[in-house]
Amino acid sequence: MSNSAKPKRIGILTAGGDCPGLNAAIRGVGKTAIVEYGMEVYGIRAGYTGLINGDIIELKESQLSGILTLGGTILGTSREKPYKMENGKDLHKPEKIKKNYKKMGLDAVVCIGGNGTMKTAALLAKEGMNVIGIPKTIDNDVWGTDVTFGFDSAVQIATDAIDRLHTTANSHQRVMIIEIMGHNAGWLALYSGLAGGGDIILIPELEYNIRSVCKKIENRYEDNKPYSIVVVAEGIEHPKNRSAASHIAEAIQTYTGIETRETVLGYIQRGGSPTPMDRILATRYGAYTAQCIAEGCFGTMVAVKDNALTTVGLEEVGGKLRLIEPDNGLIMKARKMGVSFGDEFL
Numbered sequence: 001m002s003n004s005a006k007p008k009r010i011g012i013l014t015a016g017g018d019c020p021g022l023n024a025a026i027r028g029v030g031k032t033a034i035v036e037y038g039m040e041v042y043g044i045r046a047g048y049t050g051l052i053n054g055d056i057i058e059l060k061e062s063q064l065s066g067i068l069t070l071g072g073t074i075l076g077t078s079r080e081k082p083y084k085m086e087n088g089k090d091l092h093k094p095e096k097i098k099k100n101y102k103k104m105g106l107d108a109v110v111c112i113g114g115n116g117t118m119k120t121a122a123l124l125a126k127e128g129m130n131v132i133g134i135p136k137t138i139d140n141d142v143w144g145t146d147v148t149f150g151f152d153s154a155v156q157i158a159t160d161a162i163d164r165l166h167t168t169a170n171s172h173q174r175v176m177i178i179e180i181m182g183h184n185a186g187w188l189a190l191y192s193g194l195a196g197g198g199d200i201i202l203i204p205e206l207e208y209n210i211r212s213v214c215k216k217i218e219n220r221y222e223d224n225k226p227y228s229i230v231v232v233a234e235g236i237e238h239p240k241n242r243s244a245a246s247h248i249a250e251a252i253q254t255y256t257g258i259e260t261r262e263t264v265l266g267y268i269q270r271g272g273s274p275t276p277m278d279r280i281l282a283t284r285y286g287a288y289t290a291q292c293i294a295e296g297c298f299g300t301m302v303a304v305k306d307n308a309l310t311t312v313g314l315e316e317v318g319g320k321l322r323l324i325e326p327d328n329g330l331i332m333k334a335r336k337m338g339v340s341f342g343d344e345f346l
């Protein structure tokens, strides 16, 4: 299809780790494409695997009803990377994708995913397919947008967990370590740590020193606060054969002698129903994507900048990460309130 012809048939896929809001986004794209633009909508199963195998199902408008509040993705997902060699072998997956794209008569494909998904989407766009990306991930680390859906829901879940740890930490006068997801980014740990009143927050973007962490805990002890909450991002520097939380817990117990316990929150952070904020964000992204398809704005990722919807070129996004700057405003404010990032007293 040339960019000037009207797109009639579109495909949608969800790839990478799941997160709350995926179904809201599928619904936003699909309903707008059908109701406003009269397009046919197809769901591609299990991320890029479905494109490689030609595994698609038609999504009628009625099938897009009742999914707004559902967690996970009705289409399934996978971490398939079609451009990656397998054991040094080229399985010609991009060629299979291009063939299926034509065979299925698709005029455009919507790829909903995180950094890895956008990287693949950019390569497919380069091959001449009409591709638009929608950024999702609990990690909030997609370059080119201020926010991804899934993040707000995960912050909510992690904050709730930290709240619960507070009461048990206080009762037992213990140090409680909680490990938060986020891959190489600290957004989720920073936001849930601040919302949950964490005393120490360790994120990959700031180098911590365990002596500094212990000093903060001992100072609290001396100030009549004989319990502490330490929020640890999974991506901080730690030995690969154990969790970040257990590494930090053992060091604190050894150096301070204060009883310390650890919790790794894990996949609970990605599960369940999206928050209202994520439902709205995913819906905005979805509806805008359908409009972008109708306007032929391909090779882009939809994004939010200063709360307004916009697009960025996929080739700009692929392969980059949006990490926290050390002078991030929230970090500066938290420091002024006495929150430690494990890099003081050095």
Ligand code: F6P
Pocket: 017, 079, 114, 137, 138, 139, 181, 182, 183, 234, 270
């Ligand atoms: O990107 C979302 C995320 O949950 C990260 O926070 C985490 O590091 C990773 O996915 C876990 O990946 P997997 O689902 O492959 O175990």
